[in-house]
Amino acid sequence: MLTWLQRDSLEFPPLNKALSEPNGLLAAGGDLRPERLIQAYRHGCFPWYQDGQPILWWxxxxxxxxxxxxxHVSRSLTKLMRQGRYRVTFDQAxxxxxxxxAAPRSYAEDTWITSPMQDAYIALHKRGLAHSVEVWRDSELVGGLYGLAMGQLFFGESMFSRADNASKVGFVTLVEHLKDWGFVLIDCQMQTEHLLSFGAQTISRPEFARYLSDHLDQPSRADWLA
Structure with missing residues (x-):
């Protein structure tokens, strides 16, 4: 049975209560205030829904x-990055x-990054929890991604690209910096061929929960504006 969240409580049901079909649906309802979003990621779930639906937690x-x-970085991407065609920054835009x-994609009519979702993550960015990676070609923003950093874990949310391999350059640059900063895991949520090409793997929900327990409250050396 699906749990409906109450607005006056930040509690989520245990992760083992998530449905197997659709895979991982844990709860519905609630709101997107920063405190609930922070609790969601600490608990091991995230919001994902379309306009017209209640907020769904997975x-x-x-x-x-x-x-x-x-x-894993392919030879062709390594060569591209050495050419310096793109410039990568953090938390600049x-x-x-x-x-x-959130902009429309050629393969999808709707976006799950609704206006309330955008506002919610912008609020988290102002609190120093959500971060962006920008990829520039000269002064033009041609790619990037955003997500949350908590402890030694980074929770990736979405990326975009307006030029060949721009988002890939941003992702690789981010992962290399996270490694230097002492991060141990990047959460990518769902499997895609794109992510598998970078060496992504799948782990069980209990193993993911152990990462949360062991690393959420550990310090990292991240300097996003350096």
Whole structure:
């Protein structure tokens, strides 16, 4: 039975209560205030829904992750990055990045990054929890991604690209920095061929929960504006 969240409570049901079909649907309802979003990620779930639906909270099993030490970068992408065609920054244009991620895609009519979702993550960015990666070609923003950093874990949300391999350059640059900063895992939520090409793997929900328990409250050395 699906749990409906109450607005006056930030509690989520245990992760083992998530449905198997659809995979990982844990709860519905509630709101997107920062305190609830923070609790959701600490608990091991995230919001994902379309306009016209209630807010839906998910904890898929298995979970797709990237361990920084297992990052795979193709020879062609390595060569591209050495050419210096793109410049990568952090936290310089968070609002522009999330708006670009929410823009219509050729393969989908709707976006799950609704206006309330955008506002919610912009609020988290102002609290220093949500971060963006920007990829520039000269002064033009041509790619990027955003997500949350908590402890030694990064929770990726979405990426976009307006130029060949721009989002890939941003992702690889992010993972390399996270490794240097002492992060141990990047949560990618759902499996895609794109992520598998970077060395992503799947882990069970209980194993993901152990990462949360062991690393959410550990310090990291991240300096996003350096």
């Amino acid at each position: 904890s898929p099993d298995p979970r797709t992750v990237v361990l920084p030490e297992n990052l 968070f609002t522009d990045v999330i708006r670009a991620c």
